[in-house]
Amino acid sequence: MKSIIKHxxxxxxxxxxxxxxxxxxxxxxxxxxxxxxxxxxxxLYRTDNLPTDSLSIAxxxxxxxxxxxxxxxxIEEGLQNNMDVRIALQQIIAAEAYAKQGKAGYLPAxxxxxxxxxxxxxxxxxxxxLFSGGIDTYDITANLSWEADIWGKIxxxxxxTQAGYxxxxxxxxxxKTQLISSIANTYYNLLxxxxxxxxxxxxxxxxxxxxxxxxxxxxxGQVTQVAVDQNIAQYNSARALQVDIETAIFKTExxxxxxxxxxxxxxERSSLDIQSIEQDIVLGxxxxxxSNRPDVMSAEYGLIQSFELTNVAKSNLYPSLKxxxxxxxxxxxxxxxxxxxxxxxxxxGGLTQPIFNxxxxxxxxxxxxxxxxxxxxQFKKTLLVAGNEVSNxxxxxxxxxxxxxxxxxxxxxxxxxxxxxxxxxxxxxxxYLDLLTARESALSAELNIIDSKLQQLVSIVDLYExxxxxxx
Numbered sequence: 001m002k003s004i005i006k007h008x009x010x011x012x013x014x015x016x017x018x019x020x021x022x023x024x025x026x027x028x029x030x031x032x033x034x035x036x037x038x039x040x041x042x043x044l045y046r047t048d049n050l051p052t053d054s055l056s057i058a059x060x061x062x063x064x065x066x067x068x069x070x071x072x073x074x075i076e077e078g079l080q081n082n083m084d085v086r087i088a089l090q091q092i093i094a095a096e097a098y099a100k101q102g103k104a105g106y107l108p109a110x111x112x113x114x115x116x117x118x119x120x121x122x123x124x125x126x127x128x129x130l131f132s133g134g135i136d137t138y139d140i141t142a143n144l145s146w147e148a149d150i151w152g153k154i155x156x157x158x159x160x161t162q163a164g165y166x167x168x169x170x171x172x173x174x175x176k177t178q179l180i181s182s183i184a185n186t187y188y189n190l191l192x193x194x195x196x197x198x199x200x201x202x203x204x205x206x207x208x209x210x211x212x213x214x215x216x217x218x219x220x221g222q223v224t225q226v227a228v229d230q231n232i233a234q235y236n237s238a239r240a241l242q243v244d245i246e247t248a249i250f251k252t253e254x255x256x257x258x259x260x261x262x263x264x265x266x267x268e269r270s271s272l273d274i275q276s277i278e279q280d281i282v283l284g285x286x287x288x289x290x291s292n293r294p295d296v297m298s299a300e301y302g303l304i305q306s307f308e309l310t311n312v313a314k315s316n317l318y319p320s321l322k323x324x325x326x327x328x329x330x331x332x333x334x335x336x337x338x339x340x341x342x343x344x345x346x347x348x349g350g351l352t353q354p355i356f357n358x359x360x361x362x363x364x365x366x367x368x369x370x371x372x373x374x375x376x377x378q379f380k381k382t383l384l385v386a387g388n389e390v391s392n393x394x395x396x397x398x399x400x401x402x403x404x405x406x407x408x409x410x411x412x413x414x415x416x417x418x419x420x421x422x423x424x425x426x427x428x429x430x431x432y433l434d435l436l437t438a439r440e441s442a443l444s445a446e447l448n449i450i451d452s453k454l455q456q457l458v459s460i461v462d463l464y465e466x467x468x469x470x471x472x
Contacts, residue, residue, distance in 0.1 A: 029152025029311040032159075032304050035376060037290075037383065044289070044387035045394065057281060058292045058469035062180050065277060065464060070269050071187050074260060078183045081261030085179060088172040095161075095168035102161030105154040108146035112328075115139050138337045139330040148321040156311035163308065167301035173471035174294035179259065181465035185458050186256045191272040192454035193252060197245045199446045200238060207235040207439065210422070217426070230436055238443070272453060277460050281397065289386050292468030299375075299382040306368070306375035313368035316361050319353040386466065393463035400456040407449035414442040 057065070066072060079085060120134040149155055214231045217223045254264045289296055327345035331337045354361055418438040464470065 029156045029315060030307075032307050034300070035303075035379075037380070044383075045391050056288050056292065056467050056469075057464060058288070058467035059472070060469065061472065062464075062470050065469070066184060067277075068187075068270055068275065070267075071184060074187060074256070074267070075180055075183050077262070078179050078260045079176060082175075082179050082259060083261055084175050085172070086261075088168070088175045092165070092168045092172055095165040099161045099165035102158040105158055106149065108144050110142065110144050112140070112142045115141070116334075135332065136334075137330065137332060138334050139328060140337065141326055141328040141330075144323075144325040146323045148323070150321055151315035151318050153312050153315035156308040156315070160305045160308035160312065163301045163305035167298050167305065170294045170298035170301060172294075174298060177294055177465055177468065177470040180470040181461050183256070183259050184461045186252060186259060187269065188272075188275065188454055188457045188461070190249065190252050190256065190267070190269055191275065192450050193245055193249045194269070195272045195450045195453075196447050197242065197249065199443070199450070200242045200245060203439075203443050204235065204238045204242060207231070207238055210435075210439070211235050213422075213426070230433075234436055234439065272450065275453075275457060277457065281394070281460070281463065289383060289390075289468060293382075293386050293466075294468060294471055296379075296382050296386055296468070299379040303372070303375040303379045306372040310365075310368040310372045313361075313365040317354065317365065321349075322352065323347070323349045386468075389466035390463065393459050393466045397456060397459035397463060400452055400459055404449065404452045404456065407445065407452050411442070411445045411449055414438060414445050418442045 062075060063072060066075065115138070117137040117139075118134055119137070147154070211228070211231045214223060214228050218225060218228050253267055256267055257264045290300070291297070325345070325347045327343070329337050329339075329342040330344050331339065331342040336342060418435070418441075421435040421438045424434075
């Protein structure tokens with residue numbers, strides 16, 4: 001008799017397995033394949049000056065790219081203390097926990113519990129006539145539940161959580177890249193403001209001397225009081241400009257403090273004149289953005305996660321093969337609970353096919369497909385934006401490099417015009433307005449050449465960030 005029962009149980013189990021394998025041929029979770037991005041990467045940088053290999057300045061460490069010792073120190077501090085970096089690190093920890101949970105999806109769920117139950121029976125009931133008063137039941141029960149991954153649902157969910165974890169890692173890397181860029185640009189901006197302040201102070205000294213000269217010329221009858229007033233106004237304009245620059249320096253130092261995660265303070269620094277980035281500007285082929293830009297990598301991991309969740313949503317429409325078991329000790333008397341005669345066990349295995357669930361499963365599938373398409377479009381958009389940033393930064397660098405030469409020539413010409421106008425005015429051969437115009441133009445030109453030098457450095461930093469440098 002026992003052999004017949006065992007044979008029937010085996011036959012039922014075999015039947016369930018055959019049915020499951022037959023149904024599996026209808027659907028198997030697909031593997032992710034990167035979409036064809038040939039159109040998106042074609043002419044992505046809008047330049048013909050591209051190498052044939054993947055070499056890029058993004059592969060250079062920020063410690064190599066930035067040689068200023070103060071800047072290196074501040075970047076190091078920022079990577080350690082910046083609040084956004086620390087927040088992103090906590091996001092990685094949270095995503096890692098979900099990834100571990102996804103890996104545990106293949107394991108059965110097990111629980112153990114102890115219960116004591118008292119049941120009052122009706123005297124007129126079937127059991128009430130046998131048990132007077134009530135029944136006390138004691139049990140220690142262990143429950144086990146396990147689902148076979150016949151459709152790849154558990155595998156897809158595991159891959160989805162892993163993609164979510166890698167997306168958070170890429171997000172952390174993106175913040176590091178942005179932080180390095182922000183610290184470098186803020187530092188260079190401080191150096192430019194220092195240089196502009198120095199030029200302004202020299203201008204103030206020159207104009208103060210010019211006021212004395214114009215007063216002497218007025219006393220000699222060569223100019224009127226109007227000329228004196230105009231020179232005094234120009235002198236005070238330079239003094240006001242000094243206050244504006246000092247205010248900008250103060251605020252920029254506070255900005256740098258936030259980036260470094262420190263309280264507002266003064267920062268030691270070098271000078272703009274000694275700044276130079278000697279690395280060759282090498283872009284690398286456009287496809288390198290897929291492996292260098294953290295935000296592009298993050299967008300692709302988001303696509304992978306959506307793809308795998310679509311697999312999960314589709315597999316929910318198919319039957320699930322579950323095995324449940326429970327066992328333990330059960331007794332009407334507490335002192336006999338752990339007796340061998342109190343042992344019990346139950347094993348149940350079966351296929352469950354969802355039929356009517358208020359359209360919830362079909363809706364989940366449709367939403368998952370739409371979200372996957374949305375993630376694909378976001379991935380392509382992120383790549384296009386990345387190429388646009390590279391293109392803009394490269395063009396800006398080349399433009400500023402050309403412009404600096406013109407600015408230098410402009411400064412030399414205007415300083416000569418200022419000196420000649422002052423000399424001619426002293427000898428009565430020029431109008432004081434010519435001198436005022438030459439002075440104002442010369443100051444503006446000197447400030448502009450400093451700004452051009454700053455923009456050249458900033459464009460290199462922006463190009464470095466746009467190519468995905470800094471996080472490696």
